[in-house]
Amino acid sequence: MIDARKIRTVGYDIGIDLIKITTAEPFNEAAKRIKYQIDEGLYLDSEHWHLRDVDRSCDVRAVLPGARSIIAACQCYLTDERAESDVTDDPHGSIARYTWRNHYSDLRERLKKLAGFLKTEYDANTAVFSNSEIPEKPIAQRSGIGYFGKNSLIINERFGSWVVLGEIIADIEIDPDPPHRGNCGDCSICVEMCPTHAIIEPYIIDRRRCIQALTNWYGVLPDDIARVWSNRLYGCTDCQDSCPANRAVEAQPVRAEVGYVGPSASLREILSMSEKEYRRKYARNQMTARWINFQAIRRNALVALGNIRSHGTMPLLEKYARDNDPILAKSARWAMARF
Ligand code: SF4
Ligand code: SF4
Structure with a gap:
């Protein structure tokens, strides 16, 4: 051992x-x-x-x-x-x-x-x-x-x-550590704070309602989820932001710039890029991992614009409302109806 x-x-x-x-x-x-x-x-x-x-x-x-x-x-x-x-001027989607x-x-x-x-x-x-x-x-x-x-x-x-x-x-035998025995106790803040009520019971997530999971699922988002989607372009951390166990965590120095994309991206830019341009710009970040569906990223951007409601983006939404892809067209029309 x-x-x-x-x-x-x-x-x-x-x-x-x-x-x-x-x-x-x-x-x-x-x-x-x-x-x-x-x-x-x-x-x-x-x-x-x-x-x-x-x-x-x-x-x-x-x-x-x-x-x-x-x-x-x-x-x-x-x-x-x-x-x-x-x-404001250039609506951004959060990452x-x-x-x-x-x-x-x-x-x-x-x-x-x-x-x-x-x-x-x-x-x-x-x-x-x-x-x-x-x-x-x-x-x-x-x-x-x-x-x-x-x-x-x-x-x-x-x-x-x-x-x-x-x-x-x-394939070597190393002396093991004991399992972690901690637990959340009586807390259930994340269950209450999840915007889509995706935590249906402790430890069990309904991934069909979890924004984090839906970020990369391609389809038309149900209206009740799209309305609380906010300006998200990629991912959700509400159940982490609200968790008391995260409050006192000390920020760490930046150690790696690999695949840096930052906290937000211009939604106009995302919706004006080809997939090739997107994959080049965000290369080495998990937003361009092989399993990431670029059409889902575009859908996210359209839903975010519907929640931001910046009038300057209406021509872009009108263009997407005529898109050949029915999911993008429907998402754009949903966004326009939100104005
Ligand atoms: S990631 Fe967001 S949507 Fe998913 S369970 Fe956490 S708070 Fe809810
Ligand atoms: S908010 Fe954090 S501590 Fe509270 S139940 Fe959720 S995961 Fe556990």
Whole structure:
């Protein structure tokens, strides 16, 4: 059994905020929860969880045969930069804080360095992940990174839920940490503050109503959701902004400029770009990850304009109202009707 202390020290020298270890046993509780959400129809039609082998998805030995340990990591993305957006002359759409930079990519690169150390020191075979489809949050809980908040995010006592998660799966046996036993207690602020009432019971999100999930789902947004969409271009953090566990978190220095896009973007510009121009401008940010649907980003921009109601954008909305794409045309007409 390898002592985790040396691995942690090297990881912290590489600049990773927190490192914990757990075993590579399957995450049976997570599989149960996913199956429940499938049965209840809580996933979006584009997510296809029902087509997957859920038990296999919750077993990291499927991605690294012979896996024995998981090195779980997190990186805090809270900085003291302001999340303001200009909604006057040039209406801007807000971008969720975790997307201002590509923290996943930054953490993945740091974890790759740590994986290199594991190879040299212990001849370990590894697989590195961040923002992936392995069960990242259950890994974080079982390794002791944090506990599940009722908003289904991982909360760490130092960084709150302002963290991205990453992992190294390794075929070596490392001394594991105990699971995190924290919980939200009597608090239910996020349940009350969610603008679309997407937290239907503690820890369970109806992803068909969650703005964060809908950001990348392509379709016409239901009127009640579109009305509370505000000026969002990408993502939602209302259930984090309102969480008391996040109040005292100390802002961290900016460590990586990889994929920087900032807190907002001009909606006019987004709606005037081709997909190629968009992917070039936001290259290396998760807003241009291969699974991001550019038409959904445009739909978001149209809905945001409908909520901002700046008369100067009417010609742009009129143009989109005649678009060949029925979802964009309908979203533009919804926005015009809001004036
Ligand atoms: S991300 Fe936004 S919409 Fe989704 S649960 Fe949190 S507050 Fe609700
Ligand atoms: S707002 Fe309260 S209930 Fe929700 S995650 Fe934070 S501590 Fe938990």
